[in-house]
Amino acid sequence: MIEPTLVYDDDCGFCTWWADYFDDRTAIRIVGFSDLPDHPDLQERLPEHYEECSHFLTEGARYSCGASIEEALRRYDENGPVGNTIEFLRNFEDYGQIREWGYRQVADNRDKWGQVMSKTPPARQTADDR
Template sequence: MATPRLVYDDDCGFCMWCVRWALWLGEFEPVGFSELSPDQKARLPDDYENCMHLLTDGAAYSCGEALTQTAERCGPVPRAVVGLARKLPRWEAIREKGYRWVADRRAIWGRYASAECPQ
């Protein structure tokens, strides 16, 4: 299996900070929006710049599910937390609403946690 590609907004310091954490905890190939190949873009939704994505050999995950899939690949503790969270009633709705809430405020989060480059 190829290394999963973590697609993120490379114009967002908070997004890059999050990618750094993912790279520290797991094995991913970081791909900024500005670096996407035509083949990679074709696998993403039209509004791909609204959230993060995880591209694997067999699937493309977006937004909250991309975050969940990324966390599951970051070691036993994040994997266990995701496993427990998946058991919550209405987990998918909670996950997406939470993801959107954080993503819509990334300029604020970037004041506290920001990075220049994920690699």
């Protein structure tokens, strides 16, 4: 059985900041791309070009790109305002396209966002950072 898992680019400071945010506040397992060889059960469930975005895996589903962050946020605040807003927005036909457009805008500008929110990625950490 696969526990809810966020798979992310652990060579990105902005991505690492978000992964740590979820790790500190949820029961979601966090796995970086560089750790996937140690998790063949996860890697086989990812799309061919999985490095293009983050993924959220559950026992019965795979959420990719914007849907992955959306699902992690929904689980972070399942019965709160964030979770309720996500559930509400999912009722609109164009919401998925808008969500993915927003994800791509942020993902394609991670270097700029990383100037505001960033953490040394595991793939770049030295012994002093650990």
